Amino acid sequence: MKFGVVVFPGSNCDHDCWYAPAKNLGFPTEMIWHDSSTLGDVDAVILPGGFAYGDYLRCGAIAKFSRVMTAVKKFANDGGLVIGICNGFQILVESGMLPGALLRNRGLKFICRPVDLRVETVDSPFSAEAAKGQILRMPIAHGEGCYFADDRTLDELEAEDRVLVRYVDNPNGSLRNIAGILNEKRNVMGLMPHPDRACDPLMGSTDGAVIFNSMAAAFAAIAK
Amino acid sequence: MSVITPDLIAQHQLTPDEFDKIVSLLGREPTYTELGIFSVMWSEHCSYKSSRLHLKKLPTRSKHVLVGPGENAGIIDIGGGYAIAFKIESHNHPSFIEPFQGAATGVGGILRDIFTMGARPIAVMDALRFGPLDDAQCGARNRRILEGVVSGIAHYGNCFGVPTVGGECVFEPSYNGNPLVNVFALGVFKHDEIFFGRASGVGNPVIYVGAKTGRDGVHGATMASAEFTEESKQKRPNVQVGDPFLEKLLLEACLEAMKTGAIVGIQDMGAAGLTCSTCEMGSRAGTGIDFDLQYVPQRETGMSPYEIMLSESQERMLLVAEKGREEEVFSVFRKWGLDAVTIGTVTGDGLLRVRDHGAVVAEIPNRALADEAPLYNRPYTKPRQLAPPDAPQFESASLEADLLKILGSGDVCSKRWIWEQYDYMVRTNTTAGPGGDAAIVRIKETNTSVAMSLDGNGRFSGLDPREGAKLLVAECCRNLSTVGAQPIAATNNLNFGNPERPEIMAQLVETIEGMAEACAFFETPITGGNVSLYNETLGDAIFPSPVLGIVGLLDTAAPVAIPFKNEGRDVLLIGGFGRPDAGRFGGTQYAKQVVGEFWGKPPALDMDYEKRVQAAIREIARKGLAESAHDLSDGGLAVALAECTFGGMGAAIEVDFDVRPELLLFDESPSRILVSTANAEEVKKIALFHGVESPRIGVTIKERLRIGNGPATLIDCSLDNLRGAWDQALNRSLHPEHV
Numbered sequence: 004m005k006f007g008v009v010v011f012p013g014s015n016c017d018h019d020c021w022y023a024p025a026k027n028l029g030f031p032t033e034m035i036w037h038d039s040s041t042l043g044d045v046d047a048v049i050l051p052g053g054f055a056y057g058d059y060l061r062c063g064a065i066a067k068f069s070r071v072m073t074a075v076k077k078f079a080n081d082g083g084l085v086i087g088i089c090n091g092f093q094i095l096v097e098s099g100m101l102p103g104a105l106l107r108n109r110g111l112k113f114i115c116r117p118v119d120l121r122v123e124t125v126d127s128p129f130s131a132e133a134a135k136g137q138i139l140r141m142p143i144a145h146g147e148g149c150y151f152a153d154d155r156t157l158d159e160l161e162a163e164d165r166v167l168v169r170y171v172d173n174p175n176g177s178l179r180n181i182a183g184i185l186n187e188k189r190n191v192m193g194l195m196p197h198p199d200r201a202c203d204p205l206m207g208s209t210d211g212a213v214i215f216n217s218m219a220a221a222f223a224a225i226a227k
Numbered sequence: 228m229s230v231i232t233p234d235l236i237a238q239h240q241l242t243p244d245e246f247d248k249i250v251s252l253l254g255r256e257p258t259y260t261e262l263g264i265f266s267v268m269w270s271e272h273c274s275y276k277s278s279r280l281h282l283k284k285l286p287t288r289s290k291h292v293l294v295g296p297g298e299n300a301g302i303i304d305i306g307g308g309y310a311i312a313f314k315i316e317s318h319n320h321p322s323f324i325e326p327f328q329g330a331a332t333g334v335g336g337i338l339r340d341i342f343t344m345g346a347r348p349i350a351v352m353d354a355l356r357f358g359p360l361d362d363a364q365c366g367a368r369n370r371r372i373l374e375g376v377v378s379g380i381a382h383y384g385n386c387f388g389v390p391t392v393g394g395e396c397v398f399e400p401s402y403n404g405n406p407l408v409n410v411f412a413l414g415v416f417k418h419d420e421i422f423f424g425r426a427s428g429v430g431n432p433v434i435y436v437g438a439k440t441g442r443d444g445v446h447g448a449t450m451a452s453a454e455f456t457e458e459s460k461q462k463r464p465n466v467q468v469g470d471p472f473l474e475k476l477l478l479e480a481c482l483e484a485m486k487t488g489a490i491v492g493i494q495d496m497g498a499a500g501l502t503c504s505t506c507e508m509g510s511r512a513g514t515g516i517d518f519d520l521q522y523v524p525q526r527e528t529g530m531s532p533y534e535i536m537l538s539e540s541q542e543r544m545l546l547v548a549e550k551g552r553e554e555e556v557f558s559v560f561r562k563w564g565l566d567a568v569t570i571g572t573v574t575g576d577g578l579l580r581v582r583d584h585g586a587v588v589a590e591i592p593n594r595a596l597a598d599e600a601p602l603y604n605r606p607y608t609k610p611r612q613l614a615p616p617d618a619p620q621f622e623s624a625s626l627e628a629d630l631l632k633i634l635g636s637g638d639v640c641s642k643r644w645i646w647e648q649y650d651y652m653v654r655t656n657t658t659a660g661p662g663g664d665a666a667i668v669r670i671k672e673t674n675t676s677v678a679m680s681l682d683g684n685g686r687f688s689g690l691d692p693r694e695g696a697k698l699l700v701a702e703c704c705r706n707l708s709t710v711g712a713q714p715i716a717a718t719n720n721l722n723f724g725n726p727e728r729p730e731i732m733a734q735l736v737e738t739i740e741g742m743a744e745a746c747a748f749f750e751t752p753i754t755g756g757n758v759s760l761y762n763e764t765l766g767d768a769i770f771p772s773p774v775l776g777i778v779g780l781l782d783t784a785a786p787v788a789i790p791f792k793n794e795g796r797d798v799l800l801i802g803g804f805g806r807p808d809a810g811r812f813g814g815t816q817y818a819k820q821v822v823g824e825f826w827g828k829p830p831a832l833d834m835d836y837e838k839r840v841q842a843a844i845r846e847i848a849r850k851g852l853a854e855s856a857h858d859l860s861d862g863g864l865a866v867a868l869a870e871c872t873f874g875g876m877g878a879a880i881e882v883d884f885d886v887r888p889e890l891l892l893f894d895e896s897p898s899r900i901l902v903s904t905a906n907a908e909e910v911k912k913i914a915l916f917h918g919v920e921s922p923r924i925g926v927t928i929k930e931r932l933r934i935g936n937g938p939a940t941l942i943d944c945s946l947d948n949l950r951g952a953w954d955q956a957l958n959r960s961l962h963p964e965h966v
Contacts, residue, residue, distance in 0.1 A: 015388025
């Protein structure tokens with residue numbers, strides 16, 4: 004199982020998204036430059052947090068035009084696992100790979116704080132190793148993390164069991180407390196909180212590890 | 228060509244004598260462009276002309292110091308082949324004029340100082356000073372400035388990707404017209420990755436990289452060297468606009484370009500922009516630089532040589548590469564989408580020669596600008612007496628109400644509203660973030676962590692600048708020791724009023740001398756820093772406000788934190804009860820928030836005892852004997868105890884000490900640390916070994932904080948009440964309309 008971390012010029016959690024799987028969890032992990040038209044031989048893609056191209060327009064609005072995103076879309080269409088964290092989630096939404104939008108936090112301020120998430124489904128390659136209803140503690144660090152979609156989309160997400168995690172105590176005004184969602188095929192996931200910052204006991208929580216470990220287990224099952 | 232008139236000279240804030248010195252150095256009258264260049268390089272901000280003489284008194288060397296003052300940042304060896312670079316800078320004047328961009332570019336500037344040396348920034352801290360948020364006249368403006376400054380810091384640091392791990396924020400009327408924004412940054416690198424701002428090698432190309440030059444910030448350095456008047460708002464165009472994304476690109480490109488081995492020297496363009504970087508790089512290397520402004524990337528059309536040379540546009544760097552290897556550098560900057568242009572060459576004549584389409588518009592010896600700036604031994608008398616010597620009559624009506632009031636005051640209350648707007652964890656190194664005694668970041672490649680503390684106490688310094696400075700050094704070192712770190716080096720930001728007034732100059736001199744004595748004693752040399760003078764509006768000077776950042780080292784591990792953890796643990800006061808004295812109580816939070824007066828002397832400091840207390844607590848922390856540890860500072864024993872309970876575990880404290888209760892609870896004597904422990908005997912042994920008192924003052928209990936002295940109950944309060952007073956106070960004062 005090899006993870007690939009996409010590096011946009013303004014990614015600033017690229018190193019964290021490399022360190023957590025590579026050093027905390029021991030998976031081979033490599034960086035993929037945003038100008039690259041291929042993903043090499045990686046088995047799963049991580050779109051990390053940060054400010055991809057400055058995000059002076061809408062977060063992720065420029066990133067969707069980058070060369071690497073064409074490759075990421077193809078990878079996802081072929082069934083590859085793609086996880087977007089924070090800015091990565093925003094990019095997936097802007098790219099149309101996940102529904103909805105991420106608006107400014109309801110309080111209009113950037114918030115950095117550990118939050119509790121409730122696992123809503125374990126029927127996904129990102130959460131199979133967790134227990135349904137399990138509470139995961141990991142930090143958020145965003146200014147635009149308020150998940151928004153129309154009612155029909157929200158109903159659909161819930162009906163299809165595609166809400167992966169919800170906030171126990173909603174920090175940003177996200178509709179229906181949504182913190183992370185899946186695409187229809189369940190191989191693309193976006194979430195605002197940072198599992199990459201919750202894989203090391205020194206960071207106060209290792210609850211994020213279950214996400215990367217689930218991905219590795221899912222890949223191992225497919226590979227068999 | 229403009230004619231140089233006395234008016235023009237005065238507008239450039241040069242004195243007639245300084246102008247005469249320019250003429251004698253050049254052997255002729257300067258051109259208009261040259262006048263502009265001299266005015267910024269000889270400004271207080273760039274030349275330290277009022278403070279240089281006294282700054283020499285500060286200790287700057289130790290076995291840990293690899294690079295001391297004079298470079299863009301000081302460098303300290305942390306072992307294992309790694310080093311850290313750190314420094315503090317002020318952006319006080321710009322932040323008053325335009326809080327958001329002023330603070331944002333303050334962060335940008337200090338980050339460039341760090342990565343221009345080759346280090347990757349891994350931590351930022353901020354020391355902020357504002358007028359009171361509920362000030363009858365200035366409250367609304369103070370609230371606007373605070374909100375603007377905090378969002379500016381957040382905007383820049385969060386996007387750049389450096390964690391803002393701590394800092395402090397204080398409110399005093401003396402900052403109504405002069406807020407202080409001091410930003411500290413720290414970076415890490417290997418010993419063989421250090422770069423200097425030197426234009427070495429005659430014939431080497433001088434390369435401009437980063438953002439294009441615009442008219443923003445022209446004369447920012449001279450603005451920062453004058454008092455504020457009613458006209459200052461007209462200077463808003465002097466404030467630069469920051470682009471943190473561009474800075475992030477610049478960081479990555481510079482670090483990558485450095486790895487090519489083709490870079491000889493590099494310096495950021497900060498205050499005084501292209502002027503400062505060219506003449507300082509030349510001066511340090513003993514060389515000259517000959518360059519043509521037509522090659523400087525420009526954002527606006529029709530800029531004059533004067534404007535290009537004095538622009539303070541952000542996110543720019545100047546570097547000198549090895550001749551013939553330019554392309555290696557260019558290709559890295561191309562990869563990151565940045566401008567990189569050769570604008571000139573290094574020469575052997577020691578001159579800064581500026582051309583415009585070939586024609587020379589300025590030709591000045593680099594040394595004249597960088598090293599021969601005026602040096603003033605400004606007259607000083609005694610520091611101005613800011614408070615009466617004697618204590619007024621005061622008596623508490625309710626100690627519990629007093630405690631709640633102090634906990635809810637701007638200085639003491641939770642600053643969560645501020646620091647939650649900062650990404651304090653990016654790069655996953657922050658093992659202790661904001662809100663603790665010291666912030667800690669681990670260095671992943673080693674087993675070492677760096678602890679840092681940023682502090683200042685204008686009230687103590689106001690009562691006695693010399694003693695205040697010593698107390699400040701002691702406090703910073705104590706903060707570090709409380710988390711188990713050994714203090715090793717410091718950076719200072721000296722914020723004062725107008726040095727041309729002898730009683731203000733005296734504050735500066737006494738502060739530097741006090742700091743020199745204490746830094747030598749605690750073995751924390753000052754490796755660099757900043758002096759910010761003329762912090763006055765309409766003749767009102769700020770409190771003498773030295774801000775000190777001290778860094779320390781410890782082994783990487785889960786750090787000891789402030790909150791009591793477990794029930795039934797002994798609570799010990801390492802260092803004992805201090806020497807409460809009403810005459811030395813006038814600078815405390817109690818005097819400020821409850822009595823509403825300011826008097827006397829700051830608390831007494833015994834530096835030798837302080838050092839032993841710190842050695843004791845470091846050993847206690849290192850041996851894992853303290854389940855919690857918190858040093859006593861603002862608000863004294865009662866506030867420190869309350870802060871220890873905010874994790875949800877309370878305490879029952881019983882002492883028997885013959886002193887009036889206000890002083891027992893709220894005296895701010897130094898050299899004291901609260902610990903809770905399951906092994907009191909071992910802790911006491913260590914304290915005894917270091918010759919330090921360590922009375923057991925109580926035990927941790929659930930739900931309440933009780934403090935009794937002999938038969939009297941002084942405080943008996945639920946934890947919810949305490950926390951409620953402290954937690955949301957800042958939010959409430961920022962949004963008074965919601966109360």
